[in-house]
Amino acid sequence: MQPLNETATARALDKLLIDLCDRYGFKPVPKLEWSKRMVKTLGLAYPTKNVIRLSAWLNPEQAESTLRHELAHIATGKNGARHPHGPQWKKWAIELGAPPVRASANGPANAPVRKATYSLWGLECPKCGLRLARKRVRKGLYHRDCGPKAGSLVRRMKDTAERVYSWVLRTLDETKTNEAS
Ligand SMILES: [Zn+2]
Ligand SMILES: [Zn+2]
Numbered sequence: 001m002q003p004l005n006e007t008a009t010a011r012a013l014d015k016l017l018i019d020l021c022d023r024y025g026f027k028p029v030p031k032l033e034w035s036k037r038m039v040k041t042l043g044l045a046y047p048t049k050n051v052i053r054l055s056a057w058l059n060p061e062q063a064e065s066t067l068r069h070e071l072a073h074i075a076t077g078k079n080g081a082r083h084p085h086g087p088q089w090k091k092w093a094i095e096l097g098a099p100p101v102r103a104s105a106n107g108p109a110n111a112p113v114r115k116a117t118y119s120l121w122g123l124e125c126p127k128c129g130l131r132l133a134r135k136r137v138r139k140g141l142y143h144r145d146c147g148p149k150a151g152s153l154v155r156r157m158k159d160t161a162e163r164v165y166s167w168v169l170r171t172l173d174e175t176k177t178n179e180a181s
Contacts, residue, residue: 004057124155
């Protein structure tokens with residue numbers, strides 16, 4: 001999905017922001033920033049810095065509504081510090097055409113789905129069979145106790161963290177049993 005700030009919608013929102021500021025006399029016009037890192041949060045307002053930051057993953061409807069929401073925070077200014085969504089903010093939200101509610105039930109509609117659940121490698125030392133879980137595997141990574149001559153750790157699996165850890169723990173249990181007997 002293309003980040004919204006790379007689309008024509010972003011330019012339409014720039015214009016909307018300028019129009020609204022013009023109509024209500026907000027000067028200077030707040031700086032509009034876009035963040036690709038905001039995958040859960042729709043938008044943020046920084047009244048003291050006069051900055052509005054929107055998630056790059058909003059759909060056009062969300063972006064317009066969030067822009068109006070955040071502009072209401074700018075309009076409320078420092079007075080909103082203690083109760084960001086208090087009566088003063090609500091008045092501005094209604095005036096500026098944003099739903100006068102604290103937050104939307106949904107996150108950014110186009111946020112990329114994280115693949116975090118399948119992010120681990122299960123590695124094994126070719127000499128002693130030691131098992132490790134790693135997020136990233138450097139080329140030539142070896143088991144320090146066995147030394148580089150034993151060979152690089154072998155990639156045995158890539159799976160969910162839960163499965164990789166249970167695979168790693170299995171040998172630890174086996175080792176303990178061997179030591180005990
Ligand atoms: Zn808010
Ligand atoms: Zn080893």
